[in-house]
Amino acid sequence: MSETFDRRLTPARPDLAAAYLKGRVTADRYVEGAVMEVKEGVVDLRREPRPDCPIDTQALYGERVTVYDEEEGWAWAQLDRDGYVGWIAANALWSALRTPTxxxxxxxxxxxxxxxxxxxxxxxxxxxxxxxxxxxxxxxxxxxxxxxxxxxxxxxLGLLAADFVSVAETLMGAPYLWGGKSSIGVDCSGLVQISLAAAGKKAPRDSDMQEARLGKPVEIGAPLQRGDLIFWKGHVGVMRDATTLLHANGTHMLVSSEPLELVRARNLNAGAGDITAVKRLEG
Missing domain, CATH: 2.30.30.40 (SH3 Domains)
Structure with a gap:
């Protein structure tokens, strides 16, 4: 009997799974995997081993990955930083493991x-x-x-950004890219994740994971402050102050700053629903 796992974070398929999942998921075979490192600046991670498959997320230079399978130039791997699983171009990886400083x-x-x-x-x-x-x-x-x-x-590495919002603000105007995690292209949860990373705060990849795991709930409608995370279904942004939201969004197709109430009204008018949660990070 297999447990129920989030497929985004679980290296398991009917034909193959990570060895550490043996006894917990059913697969034809189990493998230990090989640890490798990303050698390109930014590399796409996709759900299927095809260049026309949408990007789920990206891996950054120096990030370690565990490779469980290879297929025609693609490596099926799990990212070390956030545990995401998918297919990455095999030629973007190497076995030389560095010690980041x-x-x-x-x-x-x-x-x-x-x-x-x-x-x-x-x-x-x-x-x-x-x-x-x-x-x-x-x-x-x-x-x-x-x-x-x-x-x-x-x-x-030990010198962390004092304010993750200031880090996010450096990406103002970066184009929106589904699955993106860099100034060349970033999505809403990617903006939050890489900004928090610069401040030494580990965050999961997608907005639903972030809503579930980050910070403490703040009552919707209560006074807001810089650094509060605002969630909608499938979207997240960060407050620059009590009234202004910074977010990577598909409306402007870039990282933009605008009044929270304007965004809230626009989402309601578009049928995207209202705010689902407000989270405040400790420290």
């Missing part, structure tokens, strides 16, 4: 082949990507086996 603390930065901003970049890294730094040279940090990053664009 720093994280990207700006919306986007470049990796250069030399300590010069005039060199053509090797790679672009998004906010909250983690890297291993082995040296310093002038105004650059030196990455292990890769290149150079402008020093002000990185922060030691």
């Amino acid at each position: 720093h994280r990207v603390c700006v919306p986007r930065t470049f990796v250069y082949p030399a300590a010069s901003i005039k060199q053509p970049p090797l790679l672009a890294l998004p906010l909250s990507a983690e890297v291993e730094i082995v040296d310093e040279r002038e105004n650059f940090y030196v990455m292990r086996d890769l290149g150079f990053i402008w020093r002000p664009h990185l922060a030691p």
Whole structure:
């Protein structure tokens, strides 16, 4: 008898499942999986091993994944940071595991082949990507086996953002992308997740998970404050102050800031329903 699991977070299929699920789910075979690391700046995770399949979420440079299966250039894997399961391009992973020391603390930065901003970049890294730094040279940090990053664009892992809302505000105007988690494209729950990560707060990936697991409930209609999370069915935003909501949304197709009551009225008029929860994070 198999237990009931959230398929988004459970590496189990009828033909194959993670070894740690043996006895809990039914599958033809069970595998331990191989730990690998994301070597590209941002990589899509999809529900099926097809390039035309919608993006469920994304993995960022330096993130570890456990690969359980490979099929025609696709790896079926589970992300280490939030446990999401899906198909990722196998050539975006490598078996070289780094020990991260720093994280990207700006919306986007470049990796250069030399300590010069005039060199053509090797790679672009998004906010909250983690890297291993082995040296310093002038105004650059030196990455292990890769290149150079402008020093002000990185922060030691132990140096956390004091205000996650300020982090989210740096992505103002970023285009909306379903499943996105970077300044190139981000969705509502992705904006919340990567902003909280910069402040050292682990958050699940999707808005329904965030509503269930983050913070303490605040009565709907009670006075709001900066950092409060506002939930609708399938949507989340964060308050910049008592009246202003910041959110990645499909109305403007970007990260925008607007009065909460305007958003609330628009959703009601569109038949999307009213606010389902307000959550306040500790600290």
